Amino acid sequence: MQRDPMSLSVPTREEPPMTGSSWQRFVGVTAAATAVTAALMSPAVAAAPDATPAVATASTTTTNATAADVDYDTWQKDCQAVMDQAFPYLKQRIAGAGAGEKQAIVFDIDNTTLETDFGFSYPSPANAPVLEVAKYAQEHGVALFFVTARPGIIYSATDYNLKHVGYKVSGLYVRSLGDLFRDVAEYKTAKRAEIEAKGYTIIANIGNSATDLSGGHAEKTYKLPDYDGQLS
Template structure:
């Protein structure tokens, strides 16, 4: 991971931790955050281009989700999602809370959940952000069947190894992970999912 990406994630953690004081009181309505359509969240990454590329990836996954969830009543199926720039528009909204959902991914998650699949989130965010992260996800409309954040000793483990271990834990609960969605190879490597859905990160420009 580059120093730039580490710095961006650290900045996001500071913003989220600061916003935690707001969670228990006057919660902002879902969708209250302002979207920065058509602007560059990071150098060389245009918001509208990113949204189109995300939509293309999600649209490619939807037929499989439809097929696998058809007639799956009574089965324990799950979809696993990364969070930053995979579920939430983190790099385009550093100072906005709650961070807006990525609408194509939100639509997929809600569709899968409505058809009986559990929705789990596995993130490299530290455990101190557990509560505020779950609140953000729920506030913008995500169903949350479970959230995995990094506690000791996971804070010192390779991200890919940590995320693979968490998917293994989900499977140990009896779930079949029909799709694993993320924008980084560390979100997807290691197996324990029938399908992986790679969202754009533009060679690491998005964290």
């Protein structure tokens, strides 16, 4: 789904908001970058052979529907069902962290950590079931990393949005110019490998697309509904 750039609302910031021509330029750049992202998004791919086999998903009855058939409340219920599976594991895994272990969770952004296809505004609201899990993790010393197919041109807007709604961002990975034509699953797998190379153990990887989760480099994966690819 594409955002209508005319529906973007000026954010309420702790710092002075952009006004006049600077805000108009920001809206134009954000809308253009969002269009580029949608055009360049690769189709979902099957999980690679080394991908983590334990994947929690919403019920197949629901996820086989199209986005046009699913309202916001249904989507939230489906997201909550997946997070209800993730939460007990994460609480246990966080409590059992080894001495000196640096734990991390990797998240997708669009329709995972932020609501981007069920309401069009900036800043986008947090996806409440995911934010609840994220807040528990960050309050218990787990680093939160965000790996998105969004282009680097909207890095600052994305970083602000995540922090504005309550996520503590330990790292945000967006696609550079060289990544724009790279397979999305390959790009996201490489970024998780980079996080591991920094000494982190990725205890969970949470997204709503196969491209968010394939390729391994996470102990557990949790898939939110995308309704046959209808959600970005």
